[in-house]
Amino acid sequence: MIKSKxxxxxSSVGLVxxxxxxxxxxxxDAPTLTGTSAxxxxxxxxxxxxxxxxxxxxxxxxxxxxxxxxxxxxFDEHVLMEFNIDLNxxxxxxxxxxxxxxxxxxxxxxxxxxxxxxxxxxxxxxxxHKVKIxxxxxxxxxxxxxxxxxxxxxxxxxxxxRIQFDMYMAxxxxxxxxxxxxxxxxxxxxxxxxxxxxxxxxxxxxxNVNPFAPNTPTYNMWVETKRKIQ
Amino acid sequence: xxxQGIMNNIKYFKIVSLVCISVLLVQCYNEDKFGTPIFQExxxxxxxxxxxxxxxxxxxxxxPCSVESEFAGTYRQVxxxxxxxxxxxxxxxxxxxxxxxxxxxxMHAKFQQVFKNKIMILDTTYTTNVLGLDAEALATLFSKxxxxxxxxxxxxxxxxxxIMTGRALGEDVMxxxxxxxxxxxxxxKNNNDPLLIQDGVPxxxxxxxxxxxxxxxxx
Numbered sequence: 001m002i003k004s005k006x007x008x009x010x011s012s013v014g015l016v017x018x019x020x021x022x023x024x025x026x027x028x029d030a031p032t033l034t035g036t037s038a039x040x041x042x043x044x045x046x047x048x049x050x051x052x053x054x055x056x057x058x059x060x061x062x063x064x065x066x067x068x069x070x071x072x073x074x075f076d077e078h079v080l081m082e083f084n085i086d087l088n089x090x091x092x093x094x095x096x097x098x099x100x101x102x103x104x105x106x107x108x109x110x111x112x113x114x115x116x117x118x119x120x121x122x123x124x125x126x127x128x129h130k131v132k133i134x135x136x137x138x139x140x141x142x143x144x145x146x147x148x149x150x151x152x153x154x155x156x157x158x159x160x161x162r163i164q165f166d167m168y169m170a171x172x173x174x175x176x177x178x179x180x181x182x183x184x185x186x187x188x189x190x191x192x193x194x195x196x197x198x199x200x201x202x203x204x205x206x207x208n209v210n211p212f213a214p215n216t217p218t219y220n221m222w223v224e225t226k227r228k229i230q
Numbered sequence: 231x232x233x234q235g236i237m238n239n240i241k242y243f244k245i246v247s248l249v250c251i252s253v254l255l256v257q258c259y260n261e262d263k264f265g266t267p268i269f270q271e272x273x274x275x276x277x278x279x280x281x282x283x284x285x286x287x288x289x290x291x292x293x294p295c296s297v298e299s300e301f302a303g304t305y306r307q308v309x310x311x312x313x314x315x316x317x318x319x320x321x322x323x324x325x326x327x328x329x330x331x332x333x334x335x336x337m338h339a340k341f342q343q344v345f346k347n348k349i350m351i352l353d354t355t356y357t358t359n360v361l362g363l364d365a366e367a368l369a370t371l372f373s374k375x376x377x378x379x380x381x382x383x384x385x386x387x388x389x390x391x392x393i394m395t396g397r398a399l400g401e402d403v404m405x406x407x408x409x410x411x412x413x414x415x416x417x418x419k420n421n422n423d424p425l426l427i428q429d430g431v432p433x434x435x436x437x438x439x440x441x442x443x444x445x446x447x448x449x
Contacts, residue, residue, distance in 0.1 A: 032327050033309055040309045045377055046385035046398035054379070055444060057399075066449035077283065080305040091335040091374060102283065102300060109301075118333055123301040136448050150443035155436050157445055158314075160404045161429040168424070175423050181430030187449055194443040199381060210378040212361070212393035220376035222312040222334060226305035 037061065037076035038225040041190050042158050045221050054199050056083050056097070058223045059190035062156055066187050073153065073191055075101035075133065078228040080121060081193060085111070086220035087205045092117045095202050098124065099151070099193050105130045106151030106193060111201050121226050146201070150194040156185045307331060312375035314387075314403045319352075319411065320345040320372050329375070338373045345369035352411055353420070359410045360417040361393065368410065399438045399445070404429055 033039045041062030048055045058081055064073045080100050084093035097110040100123065108129045115124065131142040134152030142149045161181030167173035202219065209218035272279050273292035281289035284299030309330045317326050322344060332340060346369035349356055358364050363371065378394045379385070385396035388406035397403060405428045412426040413419050420426035436446045 033330060036308075038308045040311045042314065043311045043377065044397050044399055045379045046396045047380075047383070049440065051382070055442075057443075057445065059445075077281070077289075079308075086334075086376065091337075091376060092333075100301070102288070107301070119307040119331070121305045122303065123305075125297050125301050128297070139447075141442060148442050153448040154443070155434075155446035155448055157399055157434060157438070159402075159431050159434045160315075161431050164429065168426075176420070176425040177429045179425065179428070179430035183431045183435050186435035189448040192443070192445050194445065196442055205381050210380070210394055213380060213395060216383060216395070217381040218395075219379045219381065220312075220334070221379050222310060222376045224307050224311075225309040227308050228303050229306045230304050 035061070037074070038079045038227055040223060040225055041156065043221075043223045044157070045219075048196050052198050052200070053196050054202070056195045056197075056221075057157075057192060058083065058099075059154070059157065059192045060225070062158065062188070062190050063185065064153070064156070064189040064191070066189065068189070073189070075106065075151065075191060077101050080123065080226040080228070082121065082224045082226065083195070084222050084224060085202055087203050089206055089209045089218075089220060091220060096121075096124075097195060097197075099195075101133065101151075105132050106149070108147075108149055108193075108195065111197070119226075120229075146198050148194075148196040150192070152192065153189050154192040156188040156190045158185045159183045160185065307333070310334075310375070312377045313372065314397065315407055316372050316375050319407055320348050320369070322348055334374055334376050337375055338370065342369050342373040345373050349411060353414075353426075356411075356414075358415045360413055360415065361410060362415070363410070400434060402428075402432050405432070 037060070039061055040058065042057070042059040044055070044057040046055050047053070060081070061073055077100065080098060082099075083097040085095040086092060087094040093114050095111045096114045097108065098121070099106055099108045101107070108131070109124055110127055112124055112127055116122070129142065129144045129147060129149055131149040131151055132140040134140045134150065136153060139152070140150070160183070161177060162184035164173060164177050164181055168176055205217045205219045207217050208214050209220065210216065272282070273286050276285065278285045280291065282292055283289055284295035284302060286292055287295035288300050310332070312334065317329050321329055321341070325341070325344060329337070329341060346365050349365045349369060356365050359368065377397055380395035383395060384392060385398045386392035387394060387397045387401045387403045408429065409417055409427045417427070434446070438444055438446055
């Protein structure tokens with residue numbers, strides 16, 4: 001009984017993973033990461049409706065099939081997510097926001113000045129906030145110290161005719177895209193973390209970063225996932 | 231009931247009790263009625279094992295850790311992203327994992343030439359684009375894979391006049407990328423047979439929210 005349940009569970013996990021691998025290739029198309037719990041699908045950073053605030057969004061595990069049970073698309077307690085912010089245009093992070101799952105919650109750390117840059121990180125627990133991880137029907141948002149936090153499944157916000165692009169690149173669609181095209185990401189989900197925070201918490205960036213807006217002080221921002229090694 | 235009978239009954243009772251107790255102990259040791267282990271030897275063995283997040287604490291089966299031990303450990307980069315679809319569009323097979331394992335400050339040295347060559351493969355007659363960037367400059371921009379985010383003012387990845395001040399939801403960033411790579415200086419190159427400067431998917435399939443968390447609910 002238990003064994004047959006176990007096998008049923010293993011085979012359905014396998015099917016879902018296979019579906020993700022076949023459909024996806026992540027938005028970045030990295031062979032060894034595709035479909036894993038550390039696979040970044042997207043990154044957004046924009047001014048909030050309250051123009052004192054910025055919104056930062058990281059999507060993971062793109063192209064999750066609709067209705068896939070949540071146990072097949074869970075945040076991983078061994079995967080650290082990081083928003084990196086560079087203020088002085090040396091392409092090294094000066095300010096960091098970290099996030100990692102523990103039990104039923106997503107814990108957020110920072111923003112704080114980085115003590116270490118590069119490929120490896122430890123978690124700085126000095127400034128800690130958390131939000132209960134949402135499900136489709138049970139949505140949680142926390143507001144603490146002027147910041148807002150969310151973690152849970154969301155619609156995959158990316159839209160692109162990826163299949164037609166891949167066909168063109170493979171030499172099988174010499175006419176290129178079609179108009180209209182077909183959104184490969186329609187009806188699919190991702191796991192998302194969202195932070196809204198006052199810009200004043202990040203520090204002041206320098207100008208002359210973006211050549212198309214040289215006078216505008218500009219942050220360099222990027223996201224990373226890091227897996228626990230010890 | 232004679233003495234022998236009483237003794238036999240006691241013996242029988244002892245054996246049955248022993249069997250019952252053993253079954254009970256084994257059952258308790260392995261799982262409770264919900265199939266959840268209620269006692270794990272490894273939660274007391276002085277090392278971090280199973281899904282413990284600290285020594286003998288955290289994870290699904292042991293007591294919670296203190297904040298310090300619960301979040302202790304070293305984490306190593308496995309994926310990275312700044313601008314959308316850089317790896318997909320401008321990197322090449324065999325180098326994609328490598329880009330994800332590189333920090334932005336070291337990307338230019340490792341990938342600028344790769345990206346420049348790829349641009350000339352994607353459009354063999356590439357000269358410059360609507361941003362006025364030649365292949366060298368476009369490859370340099372993308373090989374430092376960070377997202378520029380303006381401290382103040384409206385966010386646009388590209389709308390023709392505001393250029394790369396961040397990335398908001400709902401922006402057709404792939405059409406912008408395609409335009410910069412395939413569109414030529416006037417933005418009209420490759421606009422028909424082959425159609426390469428837009429993919430025919432201008433919006434998301436569902437509307438975004440005006441309030442936090444902004445992303446649309448899941449399916």
